[in-house]
Structures are given as structure tokens and as C-alpha cells.
Amino acid sequence: MTVVEIKGLTKTFPKGNVTALNGIDLQIEAGEFVSLIGPSGCGKSTLLRLIGDLTAPSEGTVEVNGKPAPRARADHDYGMVFQDSVLFDWRTVAKNVALPLEMLGWERAKRKQRVDEMLGLVELQGFGDHHPWQLSGGMQMRVAIARALAFEPALLLMDEPFGALDEMTRERLNIELLEIWRRMQSTVVFVTHSISEAVFLSTRVVVMSPRPGRIAGSVAVDLPQPRTNDTREETRFFELVTEVRELLRGVGADEHGSVGAEAR
């Protein structure tokens, strides 16, 4: 089943007349873990926000679960995790995780049960009564992930969720995320700046080029599942990292080679 279907998508921001994305076609199947990678400003966040209907396309169409994106948003078809954890300080950790459930009208007992389950999943049992500012950055990110997963969205949109974390926490959360993805059988679209993170997590890495944002190519990641810390040391892992890096380098050369008339 196709979860995300993007056709001829173009996004222009009137402010500064920036063409952030131009002619994007992308299809994501159920159960895929797709990473978007590309130089800063190439429109990764914009693409994610278009899938989530947090901004409207200038041209082209975005369909999620076979519905137009606005319909999918209204139906709570996806969960979003932002770069910054975006927790509400006035809510406890448990209440933060419960927020989407409250909005969906779940009753209290059911909410509590699910929240406990989710906090267990991200290994934050016993922190339910804490407030976000009492947690470390990595713990806050896990709360944000627990919140996004709480209502079991089939599609998870993540914008550099681990960008601000140290390498060790990041690698641990990578493995936790894969574990969750496997257990919930969800589809993930994941934005990152890290080539190795993209290869480690994904079933497919989509490389984007800047000005205007385009899809430059994609790399199918055929590393076996489940991935472990040993995966990072396999020869195939390094081959794939190199492949993505080469693609990105091509994107860089393109930036200087072909004169982008559309932007800047």
C-alpha cells in the first residue's frame, strides 16, 4: 500500500521569491523507513511539512493514505516529531504524552494506560510526574517520540529529531527507534544531516539537491534487519555510506555547475 504519494510538487515562498522545492515526485510504501538527506536549505523540512499539511503546495499534489494531505491531517493519520522536542512546560511528562489522546477524546483510564505503555517504550517509566525542564535533552526527545507514537499513527514524520544530541545518545535512540518502528509496523519519513544515521536507520535514503530543492537520487539500503551496533561495522554499511556521499557530492558539484535560474 502506498502511504505517501507526491506528484509534481513545487513550493514557492512569496517572501523573497524562494523556490524551495521544484517538481518533486516521491512515493513511499507502507513499512518503509525513508530518510531525506541533503545540504542545508534544500527543502527537507519544507517537504516534511507539506506531507503533514502544515503548509500548502504551490503546485502538485500530496496524498497520504490515499487521501489529500489536509484530509489526512484532520484524520490524525500521522505523528510529527520536530527538531526541537516542543514539549509544554506546564504539563507533566505524562500529560505531554497524553495530549494527542486528549484531543482524540480518549477517556482518562485508557489514556493513562497508553501513556504508561509509551513511557515504558522509551524507557522513561517513573518520570511521568516530572516536568519537561527536569529532564535532559535526550529524555525530552524521547518524550516527544512517545507523544508522537501514543495514538499509533501509521505514518511518522521526523525532522532531525536527534540533531541536538550527542553521538552516544543518538546511536542508542537510533536503535530504540528502529525497535519501535519494527514493533508498530509503521512508516517513517526521517530528515537528517548525518549520512551514517540515514544509512543505519533507513530502508531507502533519498538525496536532495538545493536551489531549488529536487530529488537527486535515492539509495536502497539492503542491510539486514534488525540492525544492531554491529551493523555500523559491516563492509556493506560503509559501501552504502560511500554511495550516499558520492550522490551528495554530485549534488554539490551541480550547485556550482548548472546555473540555478529559479532561486536566488
Next chain:
Amino acid sequence: MNATRKIADWIPAIAVFFLGVVVWQVSIDIFDIQKFLLPKPGSIVSAFWTQRSTLWSAGWLTLKEALGGFAIGSALGILFATALARFRRISAALMPIAIAANAVPIIAFSPIFNAWFDPLSPSPRIATAGVLCFFPVFVNTLRGLTSVKPAQIELMRSYAAGEIEIFRRVRVPTALPFVFSALKVATVLAMIGAIVADYFGTFGSLGITIKNSVSLFDFETAWAAILTASILGVAMYVAVSLVERFALQWDPTRQERGTA
């Protein structure tokens, strides 16, 4: 265990207060300070005690004016800010005007209010206190309601939340610390407004008690009335602080911003 620590925190302040009073009492004897400059704290307290029933009824009268102004001014401030927060352009245009109005010495309008309203009714005093309270509450509430982080709105939109839900779940909690800071300032302003307005002739009020006592060279009574006003002012402030403490238990900056 928390309570004992709280009390311990207060000991230095209390010690300094009593030390100050003792220094005051003693230095009046030593430097032979005339009582029209500064009466002894002892005689102020005894005047306060002997005239407690008149001072209490005067205080009650002025407190009612201050409370009325506080309630009406703050409520209107919150109401206007809430209504305007929805309109970005209008609130952006109004903000500088409100800030400028906030800097106007509104207390100077007090005699005008006597002309606008029946001077024998409490209305002009309530109006003075109310206008004084309005601007800081309006400005701060508007600022609070509009200082929500865009990412938080975006998160709510990802849950398909409408404006009302965003208002209730994000804007209001974000604004509350701003509102409470303003309300605390407003308690002080309300008391100042009521007393100064009293000076223009509110029979049996604290303000007029101070004014008349001074003209009769009864400085102990004037100071006792000031003491009464201070106690009432502090009581209003503490009352709002307690509500704040309850409402903003979550706020990590509450301690830093100063409570009590």
C-alpha cells in the same frame, strides 16, 4: 520539611526589618528628630492601636475602592487583550500605543474623574484605580497571548486542532505567568490610585485621614494610616501571589521572577 525551610528563608528579612525599626526608634532620640519629620515607630503603633476602629473602617473603605478598581481594570485588561490577540495586525498597531499610555501618569487624571463621576460615590476612586490597573494587565496579557512559540502552534495543527483548542491549551497557559506578573503590579497600583484619589475628598477614607491628620499636626495618626494602607497593600499583593503560586506550580521561572 519544606515549610521549615521556607520559614528559615524568611529569618534574615525579618531580622533586618526589626533591626531597622530599632535603629529608627533609637536614632530619633539620639538625633532629636522632630515628630513632623518622623515619629517614633512606638508612637505610630500606639496611635494605630488606639484608633484602630476608625483606621479599620477608613482602611476598609479605601480597600473596597482599590479592590473594585483592581477587579474592573484587570478584568477589562484581560478581556481586551483576549479579544485583540486574535488580530495580529491590530494588536501590533495597538501595542506601542498601549505601552505609551501605560507610561502616562494616569494618576494625574484623578481630579478629572471627580468631574466625570459623582464625587460622593466611590466611582471616581474606582475609576482611578481601575485605569491604573488596566494598562499593565492589558499589555502583559496581550504580550503573553502572542508570545507562543510557532513550533507549539504547528504541533497543535498537526493534531488538527482549531483556533479555540490552540487558545485553550497553548495560548492561555503561555500567557498566565505574564498575567500574574501584571496582576501583582496592579495590586500596588490599585492601592496607590485609591489613596491618591481619596486625597480629593473622600469622607472617612484612608487618604483623607492622612491628609487631615497632617494638617492638624497629628503625625502619629497620619503614619498609622500609612501603616494601615501598607498592610492592606501587602495583603492584596500576597493574596495574588498565593493564587499565582497555586496556578503556576509548573513554572520553573516562578521562583526567579520572585513570589511572595
